[in-house]
Amino acid sequence: MSIVRLEHLTKTFGGRTAAVDDVSLSIDDGEFLVLVGPSGCGKSTILRMIAGLEEVTSGDVLIDGEPVTAWPPKQRDIAMVFQNYALYPHMTVQENMAFALKLRHVPAPQLTTQVADTAHLLGLSELLDRKPKALSGGQRQRVAMGRALVRKPRVFLLDEPLSNLDAKLRVSMRAELARLHQRYRITTVYVTHDQVEAMTLGDRIAVLDQGRLQQVGSPEELYLAPANRFVAGFMGSPSMNFATVRLRGGERVTAALDGLELEIPDAARRYPGLAEHLGSAVVLGLRPAALSLAGPGDPAVIEVVPLGVEALGDEKHVLFEAPRDGSRDEQRQTGVVPVAVEDTSGTRLWTAKVTQQADLAIGRPVRLAIDVSKAYFFDATSGQAIA
Numbered sequence: 383m384s385i386v387r388l389e390h391l392t393k394t395f396g397g398r399t400a401a402v403d404d405v406s407l408s409i410d411d412g413e414f415l416v417l418v419g420p421s422g423c424g425k426s427t428i429l430r431m432i433a434g435l436e437e438v439t440s441g442d443v444l445i446d447g448e449p450v451t452a453w454p455p456k457q458r459d460i461a462m463v464f465q466n467y468a469l470y471p472h473m474t475v476q477e478n479m480a481f482a483l484k485l486r487h488v489p490a491p492q493l494t495t496q497v498a499d500t501a502h503l504l505g506l507s508e509l510l511d512r513k514p515k516a517l518s519g520g521q522r523q524r525v526a527m528g529r530a531l532v533r534k535p536r537v538f539l540l541d542e543p544l545s546n547l548d549a550k551l552r553v554s555m556r557a558e559l560a561r562l563h564q565r566y567r568i569t570t571v572y573v574t575h576d577q578v579e580a581m582t583l584g585d586r587i588a589v590l591d592q593g594r595l596q597q598v599g600s601p602e603e604l605y606l607a608p609a610n611r612f613v614a615g616f617m618g619s620p621s622m623n624f625a626t627v628r629l630r631g632g633e634r635v636t637a638a639l640d641g642l643e644l645e646i647p648d649a650a651r652r653y654p655g656l657a658e659h660l661g662s663a664v665v666l667g668l669r670p671a672a673l674s675l676a677g678p679g680d681p682a683v684i685e686v687v688p689l690g691v692e693a694l695g696d697e698k699h700v701l702f703e704a705p706r707d708g709s710r711d712e713q714r715q716t717g718v719v720p721v722a723v724e725d726t727s728g729t730r731l732w733t734a735k736v737t738q739q740a741d742l743a744i745g746r747p748v749r750l751a752i753d754v755s756k757a758y759f760f761d762a763t764s765g766q767a768i769a
C-alpha cells in the first residue's frame with residue numbers, strides 16, 4: 383500500500399505569492415496521477431515537496447496515513463526521475479542502475495538479478511557496460527527509469543521525463559511508461575505541461591494554475607465536464623474557443639453572437655444554471671470540432687475570413703478572428719462594436735477543425751456551422767462552468 387496524501391500543501395519562496403497554494407489531493411495506491419498546468423504553476427515544486435527535496439511552508443505530505451513532511455528524502459522510499467535524467471556520467475549503465483541498491487546494502491547476487499531483470503524489461507540488456515555519454519537520448523531516459531524502478535520504490539515521481547526526446551520517441555516512450563505502470567503498479571505522480579501526455583497516461587489528472595488546484599478527475603471528466611474556463615481551455619487540442627455572449631429567453635434560450643441568435647437546444651434541462659444568467663453576459667465555449675463547413679440547411683452559420691489554414695493530413699485547422707459579442711442589430715443601434723474576447727492565453731483567434739477535403743484559402747471567406755448542442759458556458763466573472 384502506498385497512498386500519498388497532500389493536505390493544504392503550501393510553498394512560498396521568500397514572501398512572494400505562494401508558488402503552491404493550499405493544495406489538497408489524495409493519490410491512491412497504484413494510481414498514475416498526472417499533474418498538469420502551464421509553466422510556473424507549481425508542478426515541480428509539489429513533486430519536490432513530496433520527495434522531500436523542497437521544504438514545505440505549511441501543510442503536510444502523508445504516505446499511507448503517516449506524515450513524512452519532516453522526513454529526509456531517503457527515508458521516504460520515493461524514486462524520482464528528472465527531466466535531464468541526472469545519470470552519473472562516470473558510471474556504466476549497470477553501475478547507475480545498481481547504485482541505489484548498493485546504498486541499501488542489497489546482497490550482490492540479488493542486486494545483479496534485479497538489475498538484469500529491469501534492464502531486460504527496458505531493453506537495456508545490451509547496453510549495461512556503456513557510459514551515459516555513449517547512449518542516445520531515449521536510451522538515457524530508459525536508464526533513468528530503470529535506475530528508479532530497480533529498487534521498487536513505494537512512490538514513483540517523474541518530472542517531465544519525456545520533454546528532451548523528439549516527438550516520435552516521446553510517443554513510443556509514453557506507451558512504454560504505460561506498460562511499465564501496468565506491470566509494477568507503483569503509485570506514480572507524473573508532471574508535465576503537455577495535455578496530450580496527461581490525457582493518455584493519467585488514471586486521473588490534476589490541473590494546476592498559479593499554484594492552485596483547479597480540478598482533479600479522469601481524462602474524460604476533465605475533457606467533457608471542465609469545472610471552469612481555465613481547465614476547458616487547457617485540456618483539448620486545439621484549445622476551446624471562447625466568446626462573450628448575451629443570453630435571452632424564457633422557454634427558448636438564445637445566445638447572441640456575431641449577429642446570430644443561437645438557440646440553445648433543451649437549455650432548461652441541459653444547463654439549468656443558465657436560468658440565473660438570462661439577460662446577462664456569459665462566456666460561450668466551443669471546441670474546434672463543434673465548428674464545421676456549413677451546408678445549405680444549417681441554422682447557425684458564421685462567415686469568417688481564414689487567417690491561417692493548417693493541413694494536418696486527416697484534418698485541417700482554420701484560424702480566424704473570434705466572433706464578436708452581441709448581435710449586429712445591437713451594434714447598429716448602439717454604434718458600439720465590442721471587441722472579441724481573449725482566450726486564456728491572450729489570443730483573439732478561434733480555430734475550427736474541418737475535414738481534410740475542405741477547400742480553404744487564407745483570406746477567402748468561408749461559412750462555418752456552429753453545433754450549439756456542443757456548447758459550454760462559463761460565468762463571465764468567476765469563470766466557473768455553468769451546468
Ligand code: ATP
Binds near residue numbers: 419420422423427575
Ligand atoms: P515548469 O513547467 O516551467 O517547470 P512548474 O509548474 O514546474 O514550471 P515550479 O518550478 O514549481 O513550476 O515553480 C513555481 C513557481 O515558483 C514559479 O513562479 C517559480 O519561479 C517559483 N520558484 C520555483 N523554485 C524557486 C526557488 N528556488 N526560488 C524562488 N522561486 C522559485
